[in-house]
Amino acid sequence: MTAAGGTGRTVRDATLDVLREFGLTTLFTNPGSTEIPFLTDLPDDIRPVLALHEGSVVGMATGWAIARGGPALVQLHTTAGLGNAVGALATARANRAPLVVLVGQQDRRHLATEPFLAGRLRGLAGDYPVGTDEPATAQDVPGAVARAHHAAVHGRGPALVIVPVDDWARPAADGAERAAASRVARGAAADPSGPAEIAALIDTAAAPALVTGAGTDTGDGWAALVALAERIGAPVHQESFGARAGFPQDHPLFAGILPADRPGLRAALAGHDAVVAVGAPVFRQYMFAEGPLVEPGTRLALLTDDPAEAHRSPVELAVLGPLPAALRAVTERVRAREPRPSAGEDRPGAQAAAAPPAGGGGPLPPAHVFAELARRARPDTVIVEETPSSRPDLHRHLPARRPLGFLSAAMGGLGFALPGAIGVRMARPDRPVIAVVGDGSCLYQVQALWSAAHYRAGVLVAVLSNGCYAVMDRLAERAGGKPSWPPFEEVSVAALARGLGCTARRVTTHAELTDALDAILPALHDRRDPVLLDIAVATDASFQP
Template sequence: MTTPTVREAVVRFLRDTGTTTVFGNPGSTELRMLRDWPADFTYVLGLQESVAVGMAAGYALGTRRAALVSLHSAGGVGHALGAVFNAYRDRVPLVIVAGQQARSLIQLRPFLGADEPALFPRPYVKSARQPERAEDVPAVLAEAYRVAMAPPRGPVFVSVPEDDWDRPAEHVAPRAVHSGFTAAPAALDALAARLETCARPALVVGPGVDDEDALDQARTLAERLRAAVWISPLSGRSGFPESHPLFQGFLPPLARALSARLAPYDVVVALGAPVFTYHVADGGPPLAPGTELFHLDCDPGQAAWLPTGTSIVTTLRPALTRLTELLKETDREPPPPRPTPPPAPALAGQDITPELLFDLLRSRLPRDRVLVEEAPSHRDALHARVPVASSGGFLTTGSGALGWGLPLAVGRALADRRRVVCVVGDGSAMYSVQALWSAARHTAPVTYVLLDNGGYAAVRARGRRIGLPAVPGTDIAGIDFAALSESLGCPAARAEQAAELPAALDRALGLGDDAGPFLLHVAVTGSAGTLYEPWAG
C-alpha cells in the first residue's frame, strides 16, 4: 500500500469533516494543492482575497462549521487582512491556508515568499503556524480546524510551502472535541441570588448569544426575570427577538450615552458581549453609580480586560439554562415596551428616504430570511424599522472593516441556498464589489438593496460631531451601480423616486431561491440619523 501525499491526506481530512467547499483566490504557490481537484469539492473563486475570506465567513456562519480559505502567499494574505480582522473580532471559525514558496528557496528571500509567515496575520488569528516538516501538514491543519471551532471561535492560519503537497504523509482522522463548558456552580448561585434581590434588572445581549445558538435560553432568562433587554454596541449579530415586549433597543458606542441608557437598572448582566465597544472617546464612565455589572462570556481574554463588575467565564447555553432553573418566578413589573417610529410618508414624485425604504422592506421581508447589513449611515433607522426575530437572522460587521457585507451575503446564501437580503451602502459596496461576480457565477440567492447617498455619510456625520462641517474625500457620487452589477453578471434595476420603490422591491424580494443574485440600486436622500444619535434619542 502506497503512502498518501500531503495533498491526499488533507483532502481526505477535509472530506471527513464535511469541508468540501473551499473559498480562495489561486496563485502559483497553491498550484500543487489544486492538482487533481476532487469532483465532490467546490472551489468558490473570489476575485480579491478579502472577498474570498468574507464569503467563507458567511458560509461558516450559515453552516456553523469552520470554512476553509486558500490565500496566495504574502501578498494575498496582505490583501485579506481587513476581512481576517473582521472574522477574528466577530468570532467566525475559518481555517486559512496560505501558499508559501518552496522550502529550498525560503532562505534566499524568493519572489512571492513570505518572511516569518506565522507572524504576518497576528494578532488577528487564534494561532498561526508554518509546519516544521512537510509530513506534519495534515496534522497541523486538523489541529487548526479544532482550534477554530473551540470557543471563542475564530480564524486560524497555516502557511504551507508549495513543495510540501507532493511529499508523503499519513492520514489524520477527525476527532470529536466537546468544547462547551459551564461556570462554577458557586458563581451561578451567587448571580442568581443577586438577581432575586434586585429591583430593576437588565440583560445586554452580545453577538456571543447568536454565535452559541443560545437565543432561546436568553429569551427564557429574560422572561423569568422580566428584565429589560438591550443589544450590545455595534453587535455583528442579533441574539434576541427584536419584536419581543422586553426588548428595549441598541446601546450606542459612546460611554456617556451608554451609561445613561443603563442607569435605570441596578443589575446589568452582559451575555456574550464585549463590555463595552466604544467608537468615540467622551470620557464617560462604563456604568453609572449604583449599577452593578455581571459578565458571562466564553473568552477569558474578555474577562481579563473588563474594567468593572464581575466576570463569569462560561459558554452560554449551559450557564443560562442553569441560571434560569435557579430563579423563582417574579412579580416585578416588566419595562414598558420599546416605542415604534411613525411610518415614513411616501409622496408621489418625491425622493426616497431611508425610512421609507425600510418601512417597505419590513412589510415585504419574510420572517425566515437572513438580513445582512453594511450601511453604517443608516443602521439605526434599519434597526428601528426592520426588527429581527430569529436566531442567525441578522449579520453585519461588529468590528468596522468595510467590504464585509457583499461577500458575507454570498457565503451565507451558499450555506443553505435560501435567499439572503443584503442592505449595503454605496461606500461599503466599493470595497468588495467583486463579490457580485462570485454571486452570479455560483447562482447565489442574494438580493442586494444598495443605498446610494453619494458618499461616506457616516464619516461626514462623525466629522460634524467633532466640528468639521466639510470632510475631504467623502464624495463618491456618480457611480452607476446597476450597470456595474450587470457587467459582473448580476442582474440589476434602479429606483430613484418614491413611487417606483414598491414595485422595484416586489421584484427584487420576490425572486425564488433558485433565481440567483439581483441588485436594486436605490438613490436615497435625507439623513436617517447617525451611529451615535439613534431615532429614539
Template sequence: MDTVRDITIALLRSLGMTRIFGNPGSTELPMFRDFPADFEYILGLQEATVLAMADGYAQATRNAALVSLHSSAGVGHALGNLFTAYKNQAPLVVIAGQQARSILPFEPFLHADRPTEFPRPFVKWACEPARAADVPQAIARAYRIAMTPPFGPCFVSVPVDDWDRPGEPVAPRVLATRNPGDRTALDQLAGQLRAAKRPALVLGAGVARDQGWEAAVVLAEVQRASVYVAPFASRNVFPERHPLFGGFLKASRSDIVSQLAHHDLVVIVGGPLNLYHTETGGPHLPPGTSSWIIDDNPAVLSWAPSGNAILADSRMALTHLAGAGCDVRRPMPDMPKRSPPPRAMSDRLAMARIAALRPAGTIVVEEAPSSRSAMQELLPMLVPDSFYTTASGGLGYALPAAAGIALARRGERVIALLGDGSAMYSIQALFSAARAAVPLSVLVIVNRRYEALEQFGRHFGLSEVEGTDLSGLDFCAIARGHGVAARRAETPDELDAMLAWSFGEAGPTLVEIIVP
C-alpha cells in the same frame, strides 16, 4: 505512502470542509491536483472577498471554513477581512501558499518572508510546518484551535512542493469544548437576579454563536428583565418586537449610563458592554448599579472595567440562570414607543418597506453604517440567525459574507443591505454570487457620499469633510457587468415594485435605492 495532498483531502472530507474559498495563485496549484469530485472551489476575484465569503459560510454552518490564499500579496489583500473574522470569532482555516523549500534561502519571487508573523495578531495560531510530512497534522491542529471558543481564524503556510511529498496520516479525534461555567458563581448571580428590583440583560453576539436565543427569552420572561443589545453586536440575539426588548445600546459611556440609569443590576452575556466608539468621561455604569459579565472569551472578561465575570458558554449560562429563577412579582418594564413609518423617499422608508415585503425567514447581512439606526428602528429581526454584520467596523465584509451565507443556507433568501460607499469595497463578490446562482438580494442605499463620515465630521465640529463625495457611481451598470440583474428605485412606488421583483427572483439581483 499517501501524499500530503491525499491525507489532507481525506482530513478535510472527514471534517465536513469540502468547499474551498480561494483566489488561486502559483504556489497553491499543486494542492488542487486531481481535485476530487465531491469538493467545490468557490472563486472570489480578490482575497478580501474570499475571506469574507468564508467567514459568512463558517458562521452560517457553525463549522470552520477553508480558505486558500497566495503568499504575502494574497494574504495582505485579505488582512482587512481577516481582522473582521477575528472580531466576528468566525472559525477559519487559512492555508497560504509558500515558495518551494529548496529555493527559500534565496528569497525567491512571490515567497512569504516570516509568513507566520504577517497575519498576526488577527489569527489564533499560525504555523509553517518544519517538514512536509507535518502539514496534515498542522491543518488538523488549526481546525481544532479555530473550533475551540473563542472561535477564530488560524493560519498554515505550506510550501508548494510539500503537497506531493509523503505524509503522515491524522487520526480522528472528538472535540468537545462547551464550557458550562462555574456553578457556584452562576448560583450567586441567580440569587442577585432574584433580589434585584429592576434587572436588565445586555446581550452580545456570543448569544447567537452559542444558540442562546430561546434561553435568553426564557430568562428575560422569568425575571421580567429588560433586554438590550450590546454596542456593535454583529448578530441578532433577541426578538426585536418582544415586549421586554429595550433597544440597542450606544457605544459611549455617557449614553450607556443614560440608557441603563433605572436598572439596579445589569447582566451582560455574550460580548462586551463597554465597546466604546466615541470618547466621553464619567462612570461606566449608573451609580448604584452592579454588573456581571458572562462570555467564552477570557479577554472580554479581562477588559470589562467593572463587575464580576464568569467564563462560560452563553446558552448554558442563560439556561442555568433561567432554571434557578422563581416567579417574580415585578411589574413589566416600560418600553420605548415606536414612531410611525415614514412616507417620503429615505433610508427609513426603505427599511420599513423591506420589513413589510421581505419573505418569511429572510436573512439580512448589513453594512450601511449611516442607515443602521433606521434599520434598528424599522427593520426588526424576529427569528434566530437572521442578521449578520461586521464586528470589526471594517468595510468590505457584508456583500461577500452574504454570498457565503447564501451558499451555506441554500433555498433561503439573503439580503445584503449596503451603503454605496461600503458596497464598493468588495463589489467583486457579485461575480461569485452570480456564478453560484444564489437567491441574494443586494440592496444598495445610495446617498452619493460617505454619510457616516459626514455624521462624524459634525460630531468633531468639522464644517466640511474632505473625500466623501461618491457621485457618479452606477451600481446597475456595475452589477450587470458582473452578471447580476439590476434595477433602480427613486420613488416610493418604484421601491415597492423593485423590492417585490428582487425578492421573487431565484438568482442574485441588485436594487439601487436612491435616497436624498
C-alpha cells in the same frame, strides 16, 4: 499527483483526507502560483469557490461559517493574498467565525534566499488569527490542518497553516502518528458556582437588566435567554454595534440597541442597579467620552463563553462557560418576578414603524426603504447590514425575528456585508437573504457579485446610494470643519453589477421601489440568481455617528 520520487500517497492526499474528516469540503479561494499543486485536478467531492479578491474570499467564508454553524475552509496566496485579506480576517475574528486558512508559501528548498513570492507570513495578520502554524516538515501539514480545525472551532476565529508549494507533492507519513486529536469535545455543563453567583446578584437587585449580543445568536441561546428574561421580568438590550442579534427584537422585553457613547449608555441603563451582559462585551463603545460606563451603584456582571471577553471586561463578576447551559442554570436558581411596568415600552427596533412619506421627487429617505422591505420580508429573512449612516433606522424598521436574523461586521471595517451575504445564502439556501449596504460599502467588495452570479447565490442586494461617505462627512462636521474628500456621485453601482454578470436595476422613485420589491420579495426564498437594486437615497443630515 504522485509523491516526489515515487507513486505512493502524497501530503496533498493525506491533507484531503483530513479535510474530508472534518467536513471541510467547500474551499473559498483566489489562487496564485503557490496554490496550483493543491488546486489542480481537485477530486469531485472538494468544491472550490472562486472570488475575485481576497476580501471577498474571506468575507464569503465568514458568512458561510456563521450561517453553517461550523468552520469554513480558505486558501490564500502567500504575502499578497494574506495581506489583502487581513481586514477580512480581523472581521472574522470579531464575528467569532471559525476559518481554517491555508496560506501558500514559496518552495522550502530556497526559502532561505527569499525568492520571488516568498512571504514573511507569520505575524503578517497580527494577533487576529487564533493560531498560526508553520509545519516543520511537509509530513506534518495534515496534522497542522487538523490542529487548525480545532483552534478555529474552539478559539472561534481564523487559524492559519502556512504551506510551502513543494510540500503537497512530498510523500505522506503513512502509518506515522498524527500530532492532532481526531476529536475535541467541549464540556456542555457549566460550573454551578458561577451561575449561582449570577443568580444571587440578580436576586439582590431591585431593577436588573440584561444585555446581549452575538454569543446567544443560536436557537438554544435565544430560548435560554428568553426564559431568563421572562422569569425575572427584565428588559433585554442589544449591545451597540452588535454583529448579531442575541435576542428576538420583536419580543415585548426587548429594550433596543444600546448607545455607543458613555453618556448615552449611562442614560439608557439608569435606574438599573444590576446589569448582566450575556454573550456580549462590557460595553462596546465608539468615540471616547469621559465618565464611567454606568451610574455609580450599578453592579456589572458578565456571562460569556469567550475567555478574552471575560478577562478584559470591567465587571465585578465574569462567569466563563457554555452559554445556553449556563443561562438555564441561572434561570433555575433565580426567583421569579413580574416585569417592570416600563419594560419594553417605546423600544426601538421592536416593530416596523409605518413608512414615512415618500415626498415629492428626489432621493428616498433610507427609513422609507427599510419600512417597505419590512412590509414584505419573511420573518426568517437574514438581513446582512453595512450602511453605517442609516443603521439606526434599519434597527427601528427591520427587527431580527429569528436566530441569524441580523448579521453585520463586528470589527467595523467596510467590505464584509456583500460577500458575507453571499456566503450566508450559499450555506443556508433555506433562508432568504438581503444585503443592505451603502454604495461606499458596496464598492469595497463589489467583485463578490461575480461569485454570486457564477455560483447562483440568490441574494437581494439593496444598495442605498447617496454618492458619498455620509458617516465621514458627519464626523468632519462634528469636528467643526468640512470634508476634504469629494463625493462619488458619478459611480453607477448598477452598471458595475451588470458588468459582473448580476441583474441590476436603478431605483429613484417610490413607485419604482415598490414595484421592484413586489416583484422580488415574494420569490426571494427560492431565487437562485442574485439581483441588485441601486436605490437613490437622501443623506440624513441629522444622523450623528
